[in-house]
Amino acid sequence: MIYLDNNATTEIAEEVFEAMKPYLTNRFGNPSAVYDFAREAREIVDVSRQRLADLVGAENSTEIVFTSCGTESDNWAILGALGANPEKRHIITTKVEHSAISNLCKKLEQDGVEVTTLGVDENGSLDLDELRGALRPETAVVSVMMANNETGIIFPVKEIAEIVHSDSDAVFHVDGVNAVGKIPVNVREAGIDLFSISGHKFHAPKGIGALYIRRGVKLAPMLIGGSQESGRRAGTEAVHQIAAIGKAAELAKSPGTDIRRLRDKLEDFILRNIPNARLNGTAERSVRLPNTSSISFENINGEMILARLNELGICVSTGSACNSESRHSSSVLQAMNVPFTTAMGAVRFSLGRYNTEAEIDFVIEHLPKIIEELRQQGI
Numbered sequence: 001m002i003y004l005d006n007n008a009t010t011e012i013a014e015e016v017f018e019a020m021k022p023y024l025t026n027r028f029g030n031p032s033a034v035y036d037f038a039r040e041a042r043e044i045v046d047v048s049r050q051r052l053a054d055l056v057g058a059e060n061s062t063e064i065v066f067t068s069c070g071t072e073s074d075n076w077a078i079l080g081a082l083g084a085n086p087e088k089r090h091i092i093t094t095k096v097e098h099s100a101i102s103n104l105c106k107k108l109e110q111d112g113v114e115v116t117t118l119g120v121d122e123n124g125s126l127d128l129d130e131l132r133g134a135l136r137p138e139t140a141v142v143s144v145m146m147a148n149n150e151t152g153i154i155f156p157v158k159e160i161a162e163i164v165h166s167d168s169d170a171v172f173h174v175d176g177v178n179a180v181g182k183i184p185v186n187v188r189e190a191g192i193d194l195f196s197i198s199g200h201k202f203h204a205p206k207g208i209g210a211l212y213i214r215r216g217v218k219l220a221p222m223l224i225g226g227s228q229e230s231g232r233r234a235g236t237e238a239v240h241q242i243a244a245i246g247k248a249a250e251l252a253k254s255p256g257t258d259i260r261r262l263r264d265k266l267e268d269f270i271l272r273n274i275p276n277a278r279l280n281g282t283a284e285r286s287v288r289l290p291n292t293s294s295i296s297f298e299n300i301n302g303e304m305i306l307a308r309l310n311e312l313g314i315c316v317s318t319g320s321a322c323n324s325e326s327r328h329s330s331s332v333l334q335a336m337n338v339p340f341t342t343a344m345g346a347v348r349f350s351l352g353r354y355n356t357e358a359e360i361d362f363v364i365e366h367l368p369k370i371i372e373e374l375r376q377q378g379i
């Protein structure tokens, strides 16, 4: 199996699996308990919080709150900002956000919250003047992603933060789910107020995430109950999952395979050798994730390519994993004005820490034949 779908989810690292095991077996104590036996559970929660704080450049580990996934972190950022500022009923977001933000905003719109959705150009870039024009005194939160899960395009979050903070007192939320572990993140330097993290995107298991909440930012609690997570997100801590995300955060700081070189090799090969293949989004690599290539094979159905690659054990995606069952072309590609026939032929290759050169060579060997055959069949 050759796994090139790391923006959808990643393999649990061996080190991560080992780190979580004791908390699934003998160290099962409740971190809130006061006897000695529970101390190890409490300690690993603190250690993991610090590791995550270090990974994203938080000033203090108390700014990290554990959640169950990226979706929860995203939902909390928006709902928490609205909840803490009930007089403000306006949100600014973009047309290329993950459904964890876009579908929530649609729902909030039905509930009477005003939502401004910023567009992108064909390169996938935002118009920052449009953002300036959209900010209002009643804007509660501005939410943009750091890196797009489908195209890998990185938004200039530091510049966006400067605009948000100089022209308004809105809270600035960044969905960092597909950026963490792939590019360096420093929430403090970037001026980010809230930052969403999801463990399964960087070699921790599914079911654990976090929200960075800059000290001083007002946010309504996510779950109300006990005093866990300083009362901001109640519920007994998932200690094994927290141990896992902490280990994954530590691992993310150490260099793995040269993903960028392998991605460049694959992308260059396809664009140079396969007729009518085009990159979705800017060709400028400095503003794209080093692991992602979204490439459209004109007039072929991406799902057919996916199926043929699947027969060879190669896993790719035709867009976001969350909308792979939808028959519509991806909303991200639509927002970038990619024509329908091009968008339907989009394949996302997203590499990860454990890919090898031999795997990329295998894809390079087989993909041209697959595309040629599908073109001959007129699919």
Ligand code: PLP
Residues within 6 Å of the ligand: 007, 008, 069, 070, 071, 072, 074, 098, 100, 145, 147, 148, 149, 175, 176, 177, 178, 198, 199, 200, 209, 321, 322
């Ligand atoms: N935000 C982005 C950019 C994502 O790519 C994803 C997952 O694909 C999410 C949020 C949701 O994260 P989770 O799967 O942990 O709920």
